[in-house]
Amino acid sequence: MAGVYFSFFSLILIPLSLLLILYIIVRPKPSRIPIKNRHVFITGGSSGIGLALANLCAHHGADVTLLARDVKKLEEAKQSIKLATGRDVKVFSADVRDYDAVSRVVEEAGPIDVLVCNHGVFVPHELADQKVDEIKFMLDVNLMGTFHLIRAALPGMKKVRAEKGPGSIAIMSSQAGQVGIYGYTAYSASKFGLKGLAEALQQEVIADNIHVSLIFPPDTETPGLAEETKRRPQLTSIIAASSGAMKADDVAKKSLDGIQSGSFVVPCNFEGFLLSIATAGLSPQRSYLLAFVEVMTAGIIRLVGLFFQWNWYGSIEKWHSKK
Numbered sequence: 216m217a218g219v220y221f222s223f224f225s226l227i228l229i230p231l232s233l234l235l236i237l238y239i240i241v242r243p244k245p246s247r248i249p250i251k252n253r254h255v256f257i258t259g260g261s262s263g264i265g266l267a268l269a270n271l272c273a274h275h276g277a278d279v280t281l282l283a284r285d286v287k288k289l290e291e292a293k294q295s296i297k298l299a300t301g302r303d304v305k306v307f308s309a310d311v312r313d314y315d316a317v318s319r320v321v322e323e324a325g326p327i328d329v330l331v332c333n334h335g336v337f338v339p340h341e342l343a344d345q346k347v348d349e350i351k352f353m354l355d356v357n358l359m360g361t362f363h364l365i366r367a368a369l370p371g372m373k374k375v376r377a378e379k380g381p382g383s384i385a386i387m388s389s390q391a392g393q394v395g396i397y398g399y400t401a402y403s404a405s406k407f408g409l410k411g412l413a414e415a416l417q418q419e420v421i422a423d424n425i426h427v428s429l430i431f432p433p434d435t436e437t438p439g440l441a442e443e444t445k446r447r448p449q450l451t452s453i454i455a456a457s458s459g460a461m462k463a464d465d466v467a468k469k470s471l472d473g474i475q476s477g478s479f480v481v482p483c484n485f486e487g488f489l490l491s492i493a494t495a496g497l498s499p500q501r502s503y504l505l506a507f508v509e510v511m512t513a514g515i516i517r518l519v520g521l522f523f524q525w526n527w528y529g530s531i532e533k534w535h536s537k538k
């Protein structure tokens with residue numbers, strides 16, 4: 216009899232109490248971010264994931280602004296979005312490395328509701344003989360560029376929150392921003408940097424009703440990836456293949472869902488979901504159900520992660536012994 220009571224207690228009551236506790240304590244509290252008729256500002260919106268997301272936001276009735284460097288690609292993006300959705304988007308040419316230029320664009324574009332820092336560059340190479348200029352290029356564009364953009368946009372974003380409701384700052388990271396990958400020392404460092412930025416920023420802007428999302432796509436079929444593949448070390452491709460590849464439209468859908476539901480961490484595929492549990496650390500979690508999954512599976516997911524590392528180090532050993 217005692218055994219029956221004990222198993223009832225451990226199987227039902229313990230998980231239920233845990234769910235209840237998590238329901239009470241998860242922070243920030245859940246929030247929904249509307250998209251229709253709101254000003255969505257997307258950097259790197261002229262190509263790949265950014266363009267797919269711009270199309271999707273326009274399709275959902277947002278007022279979209281795009282920022283990138285190349286004027287011709289921006290114009291093409293503008294026309295393709297008009298053709299697909301019937302909506303006009305504003306486009307601005309600037310380099311995110313130039314703070315003054317970014318500030319001028321943000322000023323001219325007007326107060327932003329949803330800021331998507333999606334611009335990014337990736338030139339994979341082993342650190343031992345990568346050019347220092349290339350390393351600096353990735354850190355400047357991916358990390359400093361994101362600082363510039365948020366720093367320039369935040370005062371205006373804060374000002375209109377009382378009137379326009381919840382706002383969002385979404386940052387495009389990469390699964391290489393959750394785990395270091397061969398050939399990506401500089402790229403991974405730039406994307407890991409965004410995680411520190413995002414976690415600290417969420418604490419700073421929560422009182423302003425601004426919600427931060429950090430998006431982690433796997434390899435995604437874009438013009439950027441096509442260029443990258445031409446020069447990517449073989450081992451980088453082998454390890455990246457652990458997570459398969461996605462289409463830009465599918466990553467855009469996951470991203471928009473994540474933004475609208477105010478999720479802090481936004482994984483894009485199943486491997487990404489596992490990675491998000493493995494790397495949850497002290498990231499904010501607004502969903503008590505996901506928090507429950509994180510707590511219950513932490514140990515076993517660590518084991519799965521160690522198997523992935525075993526497999527990757529096996530590939531690295533094999534590759535070296537073949538040389």
Ligand SMILES: NC(=O)C1=CN([C@@H]2O[C@H](COP(=O)(O)OP(=O)(O)OC[C@H]3O[C@@H](n4cnc5c(N)ncnc54)[C@H](OP(=O)(O)O)[C@@H]3O)[C@@H](O)[C@H]2O)C=CC1
Binds near residue numbers: 337431434435
């Ligand atoms: N494709 C992939 O496999 C993955 C991509 N990501 C991330 O997703 C984001 C988008 O990638 P993807 O769509 O593949 O990239 P693309 O290369 O296809 O597009 C990059 C966009 O960023 C813009 N951009 C690049 N540098 C600057 C700059 N200095 N200033 C302003 N705009 C700039 C480009 O326009 P222009 O050159 O005209 O400035 C372009 O619009 C990146 O942050 C990337 O790291 C994450 C995981 C996987």
Ligand SMILES: CCCCCCCCCCCCCCCC(=O)[C@@H](N)CO
Binds near residue numbers: 337432439440456523
């Ligand atoms: C707990 C177990 C988790 C297991 C899943 C592990 C899978 C990790 C694969 C990492 C792939 C990194 C791709 C980077 C893509 C990218 O950013 C470049 N294409 C540049 O754009």
